[in-house]
Amino acid sequence: MTSTDVTFYRNKRIFLTGHTGFMGSWLTKLLTMLDADICGYSLDPPTQPNMYNAIALRESIHHVRGDIRDKELLERTLSEFKPEIVFHLAAQPIVLESYEKPVETFDTNVTGTVNLLNEIRKINSVKVIIVVTSDKSYRNNEWVYPYRENDVLGGNDPYSASKSCQDIVIDSFRNSYFNDLGIAISSIRAGNVIGGGDWGKYRLIPDIVRGIVNKEVIKIRNPDFVRPWQHVLEPISGMLILANKMYNDMKFSGPWNFGPDNINDFSVRELTERFLEYYGKGSYIIEDKKIFRESMYLQLDNSKAKKLLNWYPKLGFEEAVRWSAEWYRRYYDDPKEAKKVTECQIMKYLEDDINERS
Numbered sequence: 001m002t003s004t005d006v007t008f009y010r011n012k013r014i015f016l017t018g019h020t021g022f023m024g025s026w027l028t029k030l031l032t033m034l035d036a037d038i039c040g041y042s043l044d045p046p047t048q049p050n051m052y053n054a055i056a057l058r059e060s061i062h063h064v065r066g067d068i069r070d071k072e073l074l075e076r077t078l079s080e081f082k083p084e085i086v087f088h089l090a091a092q093p094i095v096l097e098s099y100e101k102p103v104e105t106f107d108t109n110v111t112g113t114v115n116l117l118n119e120i121r122k123i124n125s126v127k128v129i130i131v132v133t134s135d136k137s138y139r140n141n142e143w144v145y146p147y148r149e150n151d152v153l154g155g156n157d158p159y160s161a162s163k164s165c166q167d168i169v170i171d172s173f174r175n176s177y178f179n180d181l182g183i184a185i186s187s188i189r190a191g192n193v194i195g196g197g198d199w200g201k202y203r204l205i206p207d208i209v210r211g212i213v214n215k216e217v218i219k220i221r222n223p224d225f226v227r228p229w230q231h232v233l234e235p236i237s238g239m240l241i242l243a244n245k246m247y248n249d250m251k252f253s254g255p256w257n258f259g260p261d262n263i264n265d266f267s268v269r270e271l272t273e274r275f276l277e278y279y280g281k282g283s284y285i286i287e288d289k290k291i292f293r294e295s296m297y298l299q300l301d302n303s304k305a306k307k308l309l310n311w312y313p314k315l316g317f318e319e320a321v322r323w324s325a326e327w328y329r330r331y332y333d334d335p336k337e338a339k340k341v342t343e344c345q346i347m348k349y350l351e352d353d354i355n356e357r358s
Contacts, residue, residue, distance in 0.1 A: 006034055006350065008244045008247075009031060009034040009035065009036045009240070010034065010035040010036070011035060011036070011037055012036050012037065012084055012085055013036075013037045013039075013081065013082060013083045013084045013085070013125070014031060014036050014037065014038050014039070014083055014084070014085045014086070014087065015038075015039050015041065015077075015078065015081060015083035015085070015086045015087070016028055016031070016038055016039070016040050016041070016086075016087045016089065017040075017041045017042060017068055017086075017087070017088045017089055017090035017116065018042050018068075018088070018089030018090035018091060019038075019040030019041070019042050019052070019057070019061070019063075019089070020040070020042040020043065020044065020045040020046070020050070020052040020057075021042070021045070021046060021051075021052075021089060021090075021093070022050075022051055022193075022195075022197055022198040022199075022200060022232070023089055023132070023193055023232055023235075023236070024040075024042065024052075024089045024090075025050075025051035025052045025055065025057060025197060026051070026195065026197070026232045026233065026236055026342075027087060027089070027236050027239070028040060028057055028061060029055055029057060029342055029343075029346065030233075030236060030240070030346050031240075032057070032060045032061065033343065033346060033347075037062075038060075038061040038062065039061070039062040039064065039077065039081040039083065040057075040061050040062065040063050040064065041064045041066050041068075041074070041077055041090070042064075042065070042066070042090055043065065043066070043067060043090075044065065046200065047199040047200060047201070048199075049199055049335075050197070050199060051196075051197030051198070051338075054197060054331065054335065054338035054339070055197070055338050055339040055342050056339060062081065064077050067112075068090040068108065068112035068113075068115060068116060069107060069108065069111060069112050069115060070115075071115050071118075071119065074115055074116060074119045075119045075122065078119050078120065078122075078123055079122070079123055082123065082125040083125060083126055084125060084126065084127050084128070084247075085126070085127065085128045085129075085130075085243055085247070086116075086120060086126055086128065086129045086130070087130050087132075087239065087243075088113065088116055088129065088130070088131040088132065089132045090108070090112060091108060091109050091112075091132070092104060092105045092108045092109055092159070092162075093159075093200070094159065094200060094201060094202050094203070095136070095157055095159040095160070095202070096201075096202040097159075097201065097202060098157055098158035098159035098162065099157065099158060102158040105158045105159055105162050106158065106161075106162045106165070108162075109159075109162035109163060109165070109166055110162055110165045110166055110169060113131060113166050113169050113170070114169055117129070117169070117170070117173045117177075117185075118173075120183070121173075121177050121178075121181065126183055127182075127183060127184065127246075127247055128183070128184050128185075128243050128246045128247050129178070129183060129184070129185040129186070130185075130186050130187075130188060130239055130242065130243055130246075131166065131170055131185070131186070131187050131188065132187075132188045132190065132235075132239075133163045133164075133166045133167050133170075133187045133188065133189055133255075134159075134160070134163040134189060134190070135147070135189050135190060135191050135192070135228060135257070135259065135298060135300050136155065136159065136160040136163055136298070137153050137155070137160070137163045137164045137166070137167050137187075137189055138151050138152070138153060138154065138164075138189070139151075139152045139153060139154025139155070139164075140154070140156070140160070140297075140298060142297050143297075145299075145301075146228075146259070146262050146299040146300050146301035146302075147257070147298075147299070147300055147301060148257070148301045148303075148304070149189070149254070149255040149256065149257055149301075149304055153167055153168065166187070167187050167189075167255065170185060170186075170187045173185065174253060178253075179250070179253075182250070184246035184247070184249075184250045184252060184253045185253055186242060186246060186252065186253050186254055186255065186256055187254075187255045187256070188235060188238070188239055188242075188256055188258060189255060189256065189257050189258070189300065190230070190234075190235035190238075190257075190258045190259065191227070191228030191229065191230045191234075191235070191258070191259035191260060191300055192227040192228055192229050192230070193230060193231070193232040193234075193235060194229055194230070194231060194232065194271075194320060194321070194324050195231050195232035195233065195320075195323065195324050195327065196323070196324055196326075196327020196328055196331065196338075196341065196342065196345075197327065197331075197338070197342070204220070204268060204271060204272070205271075205275060205324060207219075207220070208220075208272060208275055208276070208282065208284070209328050211282060211284070212276075212279060212281055212282040213332060217283055217284065217285055218272070218276075218282060218283065218284040218285070219284070219285055219286075219287040220268055220269070220272050220284055220285075220286060220287060221268075221286075221287045222268055223267060223268050223269035223272075223286050224267050224268070224269065225267060225268050225297070226265045226266065226267050226297050226298065226299070227266075227268070227298055228259040228260050228262075228298060228299050228300050229260065229266055229271055229317060229320065229321075230258075230259060230260045230313065230315070230320060231315045231319075231320035231323055231324070233314075233315070233345070233346065233349045234258060234260070234313050234314065234315060234320075235258035235259075237311065237314075237349070238256070238258035238305055238309065238311045239258070241309050241310075241311050242256060242305075242309060242311075245309060252308070252309075256304065256305055256309075257300040257301060257302050257304065257305060258300075258302060258305055258311070259299065259300030259301075259302050259313075260300075260302075260313050260316075260317065261302070261313055262299050262300075262301075265297075265299065266317050271321065272284050274317075274318065274321040274322075275321050275324065275325050278321055278322045278324075278325035278326070279325040279328065279329055280329070314349065315349075323345055326341065327341050327342070327345070
């Protein structure tokens with residue numbers, strides 16, 4: 001983000017679904033620091049503890065407790081708030097949970113998105129829509145090269161399939177309605193995000209943190225699996241740059257990858273070892289039990305975002321893990337530190353970016 005991008009969000013009316021989740025909370029917090037006017041629409045935070053309550057977000061936004069599948073509440077909230085920009089993050093976000101709850105996963109991720117986009121058609125204030133889908137939207141053939149935005153979509157598990165369907169829904173609404181209405185819409189396929197404040201089920205760093213806090217040996221599965229690990233602020237910064245561009249130019253509509261540079265590939269084992277090193281305690285063992293099938297290798301090509309948005313990853317793997325460990329360490333030393341460390345990390349990220357690119 002440049003200094004111009006930062007001022008762009010001042011007083012912008014932004015509707016944000018899923019604002020009580022991990023990534024949604026980071027995005028909401030950053031937007032409040034940019035003086036945006038935010039209406040958050042979401043169910044209750046998905047875990048206890050959770051980022052949303054830890055940094056006291058409800059004090060600074062309009063909060064609506066709502067299900068993305070509730071068409072009447074969606075319509076009423078959108079028509080009353082009249083947003084200019086919509087960020088859609090509400091989802092069932094866990095791959096392994098999708099095996100247990102496939103109907104809920106498809107209903108939330110696909111039908112919920114259809115509901116939101118259809119209600120947006122009825123109001124004339126919206127200029128930009130950004131929907132966070134997933135890096136797992138791509139049909140994963142275990143290729144060693146990173147996936148590009150024009151690669152084939154697919155999904156072997158219910159979560160991945162639901163996210164592929166979400167991307168298809170977005171493209172359909174773009175071509176059927178939003179191009180004619182002058183509304184720019186894009187999908188975001190982000191890498192595996194890490195950072196403080198995530199306590200989600202079946203997620204690596206939250207599992208590590210729970211093991212540390214409970215003084216248990218941490219069990220990790222699939223130690224050699226490679227993922228596009230990145231700090232949560234990386235795709236969020238890309239989304240904010242993109243929304244700024246889309247606001248005045250619909251040619252930026254479309255799918256976008258936001259992932260780390262693929263100079264080095266990092267495995268589950270490497271992430272675990274680095275996190276424990278930076279946190280300063282904890283140990284792990286490999287769990288042989290295979291719960292469900294997962295893809296072994298997944299990376300994203302971020303060249304489109306670099307070329308057209310001038311977006312570049314700022315935090316390398318080591319720094320992303322270090323920032324994550326620092327957040328949890330300070331939280332568990334004193335939960336009141338959560339808001340302070342979050343603001344400090346956001347400011348550090350923005351200040352470095354402004355200095356480098358202004």
